[in-house]
Amino acid sequence: MTDLQTMRAIYLMAHGGPEALVYRNDIPIPAPRRSEVLIKVGAAGVNNTDINTRVGWYSKGDGDAADASWGGQALSFPRIQGADICGEVVDVGEEADPGLIGKRVLVEPCLREANGEPLVSPWYIGSECDGGFADYVTVAARHAYTIDSSLSDAELASFPCSYSTAENMLTRAQVTENDTLLITGASGGVGSAAIQLAKARGASVIAVASGAKQQSVLDAGANQALIRGNSLQDALGDNAVDVVIDLVGGEDWPELLNILRPFGRYAVSGAIAGPIVELDLRTLYLKDQRFAGCTVLDEGVFTRLVGLIERGDIKPLLARSFPLESLSEAQACFLDKQFTGKLVIDMGL
Numbered sequence: 001m002t003d004l005q006t007m008r009a010i011y012l013m014a015h016g017g018p019e020a021l022v023y024r025n026d027i028p029i030p031a032p033r034r035s036e037v038l039i040k041v042g043a044a045g046v047n048n049t050d051i052n053t054r055v056g057w058y059s060k061g062d063g064d065a066a067d068a069s070w071g072g073q074a075l076s077f078p079r080i081q082g083a084d085i086c087g088e089v090v091d092v093g094e095e096a097d098p099g100l101i102g103k104r105v106l107v108e109p110c111l112r113e114a115n116g117e118p119l120v121s122p123w124y125i126g127s128e129c130d131g132g133f134a135d136y137v138t139v140a141a142r143h144a145y146t147i148d149s150s151l152s153d154a155e156l157a158s159f160p161c162s163y164s165t166a167e168n169m170l171t172r173a174q175v176t177e178n179d180t181l182l183i184t185g186a187s188g189g190v191g192s193a194a195i196q197l198a199k200a201r202g203a204s205v206i207a208v209a210s211g212a213k214q215q216s217v218l219d220a221g222a223n224q225a226l227i228r229g230n231s232l233q234d235a236l237g238d239n240a241v242d243v244v245i246d247l248v249g250g251e252d253w254p255e256l257l258n259i260l261r262p263f264g265r266y267a268v269s270g271a272i273a274g275p276i277v278e279l280d281l282r283t284l285y286l287k288d289q290r291f292a293g294c295t296v297l298d299e300g301v302f303t304r305l306v307g308l309i310e311r312g313d314i315k316p317l318l319a320r321s322f323p324l325e326s327l328s329e330a331q332a333c334f335l336d337k338q339f340t341g342k343l344v345i346d347m348g349l
Contacts, residue, residue: 045084
């Protein structure tokens with residue numbers, strides 16, 4: 001248990017630009033409720049979700065941001081963001097296992113319990129409740145997974161959100177060693193994770209990325225790399241892949257269903273090129289294709305991820321680390337997209 005009373009944190013004060021992020025060093029350290037643990041944060045990854053939440057991108061309304069949180073409700077301010085968390089348990093609530101104190105943990109970002117109560121609709125840490133861009137964070141003990149690894153905190157913080165999202169997509173799409181996958185946005189955090197996780201399943205991977213990142217996605221394990229913006233049908237032909245893992249959306253989206261084989265599976269967990277797409281229902285139903293929207297993690301996904309990390313079956317793709325006070329710079333770097341893998345806030349810098 002810490003004797004300190006206050007901590008450093010980045011407050012998100014309102015929806016808006018980087019100016020909405022405010023560094024503070026006088027934030028009260030939260031106390032764990034009865035079934036929670038208090039974690040001293042070692043590192044926290046930067047995600048597209050952080051930026052989407054900050055700017056109110058999730059809102060489908062007319063600008064009032066009444067549905068701008070990850071779960072579709074209004075966001076409560078100030079909010080501490082940060083969904084990718086690695087740290088050490090330093091205190092527990094009265095109903096949590098005291099044996100967790102001193103254990104290194106990864107936090108499952110999709111929460112089914114918060115404030116000591118089960119949730120009717122899952123929350124996302126850093127959206128509906130405070131996250132890891134702080135010295136300390138509380139979370140239900142069930143969402144703090146002990147991990148035995150020689151990797152650094154920053155390396156481990158590259159895993160929770162992006163890799164669990166990718167593993168969830170592969171799970172929903174029922175990917176096996178017999179499948180050929182196409183992954184859009186393959187150089188990003190989730191895309192590069194999906195490459196590794198699909199290869200760990202024995203699948204063949206075709207990665208779509210910018211021309212400058214072709215070698216990096218091949219280095220991550222892709223069997224083939226295609227240049228983003230070029231015609232996928234020209235490169236592959238129709239009915240060329242069993243599964244599409246889509247993080248992009250946008251105006252070129254119809255090609256994805258054309259290259260997807262009959263009875264093929266399409267899984268989506270992002271729309272960085274635009275959320276509104278044109279769907280020809282004839283393609284969907286005449287080819288008996290199956291669609292999966294992927295947000296809430298299926299049971300067992302995070303447990304499998306921790307096992308893969310501990311066995312060394314997947315590796316961290318840590319592009320760069322930043323100190324906490326440079327979160328705005330880290331988000332600007334994230335939006336610039338001139339990297340492969342993950343950007344991380346390292347609390348030790």
